[in-house]
Amino acid sequence: MPTVPLHDWNLAPRDAIALQRRLAGRVEREDRLGEVRRLAGVDIGFEQGGEVTRAAVVVLAWPPEVDGGFTVVEEVVHREPTRMPYIPGLLSFREVPAALAAFERLAVTPDLVMVDGQGIAHPRRLGVASHLGLWLDLPTIGVAKSRLCGRHGEPGPERGDWVPLTDGPDDEVIGAVLRSRAKVKPIFVSGGHRVSLPTALDWVIRCLVRTKLPEPTRLADRLASRRGGAAGAKG
């Protein structure tokens, strides 16, 4: 068991921030992932005006089929009462509890996880993807649809074009702004835990299928938002 709790819900903002500062030091920015056979995507949605939190995890097989289609290995949806409001910078305290509950119900353990949100591209370098990765003790990548912090230029127009996302007085590179699809607003990719930026970008690009979001996150997004094309949404 970790000496310092990885999270403690019901913390006042200033205490949550202090905890993030301590945990940020535990996040690994160098690659430390084994062979990837199971890729997971995680996302959180809300129901009933935000009263209910809905966590969705989708596990895909890697590599995809010859026709480019990904095989869904497992899906889990977990619902529980929402415990905290959304506060920029403290997103993990609102979403991670439900995500953990969903992972506990997973029969298979993924080798790499893509999370909807920032990884280290966070004011204190502990976005939701990093926090979840620390807790799960698994490699994670942050895939966000918009910027939380940092500076960047405009990435080129072609799919795969990207520019670095920097922050702080020393221009630290905290992520990348990636054109995941032509003519579409770019996404923000960053290492979560145990994944370097080059590797994070590599995996995200390899999971793009004519869409703006990589398959793991796209499918989890669908499930969490209830749109899920299929039925059997547990929870």
Added chain:
DNA sequence: GCGACAG
């Protein structure tokens, strides 16, 4: 004091 601000 004034903006910015993942989902």
Added chain:
DNA sequence: ATCTTGTCGC
């Protein structure tokens, strides 16, 4: 995040 119809384009 969520509330929401039709509409433009590959």
